Amino acid sequence: MPVMELKQVNKSYKVNGGETFQALKDVNLSFKKGELISIIGESGSGKSTLMNLIGGLDSDFQGEILVNGENIRDYSEKSLVQYHKEKVGFVFQSFNLISHLSVLDNVTLAMTLSNVSKADREKRAKEILDVVGLKDHVYKKPDAISGGQKQRVAIARALVNDPDIIIADEPTGALDSETSNQVLEMIKEIAENGKLVIMVTHSEKVAAYSSRVVTIDDGRVIDDQAGNALIVKENKYKTEKPNRNKNLSLLGSMKLALLNMKEKLSRNILIALGGSVGIMSVILMLSLGSGVNAYLTDTMNSQVNPLVSEVHMPDEATGNETEINKLQKQNPLLGLSSAASFETENTEELAGIEHVESVEEGFTNFSVGSSKASFEENTAQFMSITTVSSMITSADILEGELPNEGEVVITENLADTLGDVLVGKDIQIETLINEELLDLTMTVSGIYGSEGGMDTVYLSYENLENALEEAGGELAPNIVYLVSDDADATESIKAEVERLEYKGSSTEALADTFSQMLDIFTYVLAGVAGISLIVSAIMILTVLYISVVERTKEIGVIKAIGGRKKDIRRIFVSESFLIGLFSGLFGVGIAWGLSLAANAASTHYFDVDIIILTPTYAIAGIVLSIIISMVAGLMPASKAAKLDPVESLRRD
Structure with missing residues (x-):
């Protein structure tokens, strides 16, 4: 037959x-x-x-x-x-x-x-x-x-x-x-x-x-x-x-791809290193943003009690503060607090929030040019007078202790201006609160460790209330502090405060705004660094096209002995996958090395790690590198799969 x-x-x-x-x-x-x-x-x-x-x-x-x-x-x-x-x-x-x-x-x-x-x-x-x-x-x-x-x-x-x-x-x-x-x-x-x-x-x-x-x-x-x-x-x-x-299995195609890459080892290493530059840049930018953001958050958290939530009345609240607000708007230098006061029903509402153990009344006043402190021959202006609360702990005090009756705590910069050794010494304080001029003689009990903040004088709510009453005025709380029974419940308390349409800490709001701006800036820088990824993709595409030309006869042989179009595509896509994988690994490795060097320098000079390279960033960098490489390899792989075996075998 x-x-x-x-x-x-x-x-x-x-x-x-x-x-x-x-x-x-x-x-x-x-x-x-x-x-x-x-x-x-x-x-x-x-x-x-x-x-x-x-x-x-x-x-x-x-x-x-x-x-x-x-x-x-x-x-x-x-x-x-x-x-x-x-x-x-x-x-x-x-x-x-x-x-x-x-x-x-x-x-x-x-x-x-x-x-x-x-x-x-x-x-x-x-x-x-x-x-x-x-x-x-x-x-x-x-x-x-x-x-x-x-x-x-x-x-x-x-x-x-x-x-x-x-x-x-x-x-x-x-x-x-x-x-x-x-x-x-x-x-x-x-x-x-x-x-x-x-x-x-x-x-x-x-x-x-x-x-x-x-x-x-x-x-x-x-x-x-x-x-x-x-x-x-x-x-x-x-x-x-x-x-x-x-x-042909996926593992088999990977093995063939590795053997092919080994033949042009030097070229493939250079391609992987070239591709790693973009991945490294993106990872470093994201890690830098993460480091700066973490430093900002840690600095803010280090200066507050994690059990305490600061609460202000909403902007639209008026009550008996209407005339004061008008005066403040007419002349901002009067030194008047523009914050609305809390009424009894407000504090009771806040006290009813789950996990709130106690509510502390407080007062803060911000002014420019109307408050000053004096010690002997030295005089210095300060911008804020604030009552002490559980928000400030003894850990925040650089020297001395928290104030008692007739005592104040002043910020480090204000203390440096007034004199070298102030703890236990009396200073003169002049400030304007609710249109009443206060002239107080207070003992400095401690120095508050504020880095880069405004000059502030801290005293107890009772001291400030008594002093204002003696001057013929009346003090109403314009800030309250909610003390939680569990640090883990603090965030839920803040969420409930927001739901009740009160305002949280202005410092936290400012930090959140700055954090968002920093995130945007970080992503922009990462995007700029990511432009090099496009260059990497073009480079990989070009090299794989060259590889198709170089291996045209090999492709013809594979088809002649039973290779499918799918097998050819899989081999070339496997090569692009491996190039992407090695590029990602190189990029993560280089980024890790540079982050160690940068953190060593920043720790030496500023006592902080400026770059935080997380496993998430590393894995994301490798995955991104693989995706970009495989996308770049699709066209050459498709071209290889479509080659005519007869023409391929004729190629010299």
């Missing part, structure tokens, strides 16, 4: 000017197992075109090429892939071995595309390599062996999947005479072992080894005659057929 039948096969090409050139004309042939057939003819006769059709590299023809009763022309992509894996093996004139793969890996490649286990494919490949006389060369690269040995590797690769048909394209064209005879004897022996072997050649010497010679001229079969009879032998080339129900 014929292994293959050709019936009325015609093949035409479009040429320049829209004309059609007919390469094959009404070809009718039949081939059986155990034949060694030479298809001979001059250059341009159509023999290579016929070989491409028989091998399934080109299925655009008219007529029928029947294998097991099915026309190759009607094969789906899946069926054509299976045909290359199961039925046909190729031996090329120029060997077409993949230079960066070892002899063993070149032979196992066809089984790798079928996802055969490593142990099975190496066992099978070594058996074939032993039969063709290359047992001692399995781990060498193609450049380390002779031309004859390379052709033996190509023969082993063609045989390893135990196909029914072997197609040899000028198998001795690149060999010397002695080596040619050895290879031809081997090919003859393969046919005698029961396989159909078809050689395409123009050499009469090669044809002399054949059991049948088909002559083709101008696209037509002009002669088909018997040659030397073959002697059927025991099939020493036979191997256990591999599992052909699978395709």
